[in-house]
Amino acid sequence: GESVGLHLPTLSVQEGDNSIINCAYSNSASDYFIWYKQESGKGPQFIIDIRSNMDKRQGQRVTVLLNKTVKHLSLQIAATQPGDSAVYFCAENSRGGSEKLVFGKGTKLTVNP
Amino acid sequence: GAGVSQSPSNKVTEKGKDVELRCDPISGHTALYWYRQSLGQGLEFLIYFQGNSAPDKSGLPSDRFSAERTGGSVSTLTIQRTQQEDSAVYLCASSYGAKGKGAQHFGDGTRLSIL
Numbered sequence: 001g002e003s004v005g006l007h008l009p010t011l012s013v014q015e016g017d018n019s020i021i022n023c024a025y026s027n028s029a030s031d032y033f034i035w036y037k038q039e040s041g042k043g044p045q046f047i048i049d050i051r052s053n054m055d056k057r058q059g060q061r062v063t064v065l066l067n068k069t070v071k072h073l074s075l076q077i078a079a080t081q082p083g084d085s086a087v088y089f090c091a092e093n094s095r096g097g098s099e100k101l102v103f104g105k106g107t108k109l110t111v112n113p
Numbered sequence: 114g115a116g117v118s119q120s121p122s123n124k125v126t127e128k129g130k131d132v133e134l135r136c137d138p139i140s141g142h143t144a145l146y147w148y149r150q151s152l153g154q155g156l157e158f159l160i161y162f163q164g165n166s167a168p169d170k171s172g173l174p175s176d177r178f179s180a181e182r183t184g185g186s187v188s189t190l191t192i193q194r195t196q197q198e199d200s201a202v203y204l205c206a207s208s209y210g211a212k213g214k215g216a217q218h219f220g221d222g223t224r225l226s227i228l
Contacts, residue, residue, distance in 0.1 A: 043117070043204050043219035046158070057213050089155055099144055099208070100169065101217060103155035 023090035117220035138207030
């Protein structure tokens with residue numbers, strides 16, 4: 001069945017360093033991917049998305065890379081700040097299917113000052 | 114403009130009682146989704162509404178769960194005869210309903226605790 005998972009459940013970085021959060025997916029029909037940030041007590045907040053016809057997309061301080069060959073997705077955060085501390089989820093949606101998203105379990109990012 | 118609004122933010126009830134959770138989507142969004150998040154877990158899809166189409170109910174865990182969306186806007190998720198395993202955060206999201214035309218935007222959820 002479908003599954004989206006993360007390699008590392010926790011990640012701790014120093015303020016100012018770059019962070020990389022990884023995600024593996026198993027559904028080859030997935031064609032749309034989203035990264036969300038979730039702070040304690042809040043709902044997931046949209047960060048960036050990417051379609052399967054792209055392999056890289058950049059936002060403000062964030063970059064998403066998609067490798068369809070190995071079904072791997074990553075989120076890069078440049079110059080990580082304490083406010084970036086949160087749980088990050090990748091989510092995917094399958095071509096031709098419902099608009100529902102399949103979420104991974106999340107990676108907790110801690111930024112140390 | 115306002116984001117997705119959910120109420121109540123917290124709900125504590127006794128096992129066996131019925132509960133209703135409300136979601137007000139972002140104005141103009143035609144698609145509405147309900148997800149459930151257990152402690153320390155990812156989000157589990159429950160149900161999806163898109164316009165006047167029949168909802169996708171494939172994620173509802175049992176027939177105790179149901180949802181309605183009136184007038185294409187506000188949605189209510191109802192859980193009948195609640196069980197302790199229903200304790201979770203229930204999240205609602207809305208979008209324009211077409212991939213690539215806007216991602217799903219979430220409310221802050223209703224934290225449901227069943228005693």
